Amino acid sequence: MGYKLSPLAFDYYLKALRNTYRIFAPVLQKGKGKFAGTDVISYGEINSLDDIMLDRKSYFSPKEVLYPIRETLFYFLNDETKAPAINVKPILILVRPCDLNGIGKLDRVFLNNGQEVDFYYARRRELIKFAMIECVEGFDTCFCVSMDSNVANNYDMAVRFDEDNITVKVVDKSLITKDLTHADTAIFEPAFIQENKVKVTIPEVDLVTKKTFDHELWEEYTSRCIACGRCNTSCITCSCYTMQDIKLSDDKKIGERRRVWAGCHIDGFTNMAGGHNFRKKNGEKMRFKTMHKINDFYKRFNEHMCVGCGRCDDVCPEYISFSKCINKLNAIVREETLHE
């Protein structure tokens, strides 16, 4: 069912929803950009339409709403453990289709990856509903169409933000409040972006060989990448984490265990006992990430991990473009295949 709302009516609708849901959306964090006098857009809880930032892409993805940066798994006291309670008020997140697809990748990792379901992810994920932001223009660095993630259908509600009004399509009936039933009905099917400025061609999965691994391309990234980790922290699909045991007593028997985001470009990633580190050079880290996003993940789940949101391009202080890397890799793989 579709409804057309004035901005004011939409605010009343949000207000009604907030009785049941905590609503998250891209929010402008004033003065919180890393450079002086700059803002950053990240996901935060909203109260009204004015809080929602749609003009620019969010710097950080919505993943932190359903997969906290730091999460205490349990507290321990001698042999006893206790998982902390979480806020169980349901959540409604406003996301673009790429991110909605990206969350699908997180679901694969945490919910459909072997026999065990991740308890912590699952209990939060169950609380979440999605209001998909119609996205037909995208931004300069987006390449969702190439990654087949421009279209998403698993939303509970879709929203079109026009200058003068907001149109919503409600799939999940529980999201219909009396504010909607009083509003004008409308026929509304969200449209999806059909072409990005940036296009990538993924090298065919099976054609990536050991030779591709040893290619000098990765040396270029060794000289350019500074391994700051921003590509990992801004990515909607990066889901690696590490563990921390925080001991609060001298005998180390009281404390908490938490998991914390980690990333292949972040110092200490997969370090082993004795200080062993598999990927010392930054080009090797870049290769690892690239392969995971457009090769390895596919082998396991039959779909690519990267959704082409382009945030890694947006945030890289060294202006490394992941889409360019994919295309370069594709050219190399084609070259290698031709010469075999």
Add this chain to the structure above:
Amino acid sequence: MGINGKIVTKNAYRITKTRNKTALRIRVPGGYIKVKHFTLIQSIAEEYGDGTVHITTRQGFEIPHIDFDKIAQINKKIRPLIESLGLDIEVTDYGYPAAGTRNISACVGSRICPQANNDTTKIARKIERTIYPNDFHFKVAITGCPNDCIKAHMQDFGIICTTDPQYDANRCISCKACVKNCKKNVTGALEMNNFNVKRDAEKCIGCGECILKCPIGAWSRGETPYYRMVIMGRTGKKNPRIAMPFIKWSSEDVVVGVIKNTYAFVGRHIDRSLPKEHIGYIVDRVGYQVFKQEVMEGLKLNKKIQIAENIQWHGYYYKQDNQFKSI
């Protein structure tokens, strides 16, 4: 030709080595100027000078090789340049009203530079409006961060823009990027403690590097900008020395107020038997404690401010330079 040297100098024209020729100094506070003024500078240099300008060490322009008798004509023409300073005083056709207080220089600041903690141009222009015109010889510079690209440490008043970094432990991924960088490039004010970053407020200089290095936004800028002020640095033929920290974590009002109050301080204590006496030497003569007391008077201090108990300036005296022997 009869020239009243005092009058022309005050009018921003200098006595040059070429007899009967002068040079005009154009003020460019913060080194920030709209390029539309270039055509005026160009036309004056071509019509009255030798078609060249010198870009001064303080970020102004000096137009050389001007005949003294053209000053009145030129003064009329440079009115737009003086108007562009946005001063509170009435602009006339008589040129610059003072030249003693030198052009306020500034690094490019946060309009361009990622390292900068503040808009140095804006602050430079604000201070210009506060202290110009004034005849006392003051040198003021503003730098966006403790890298001090403008060499605030060589000024009578050097203002270093800082930020009070805010840490959100809930966002921290313990990557140590801030800790390692602070240790290597700054003061080592950060250390890891139980997977959290602990900041030693005494060691922190507010450079904002932790914010720049953090990949997850666990560090962010505080709402209020702060300033460190270093004072009484100087060059010169007697005792060159670097400016020393006077106040830390100061509000903008206090740093501006200190400079303003120093004019009255100099007015009370300057040795008028000399052709001129630089502030640094006046402070040396009357003592830091007197200076501190007088320039802080009436200022509303912000809560976080710290003021130096004492200052020991270093530098050296040319006359004690006895380390050299002829080969």
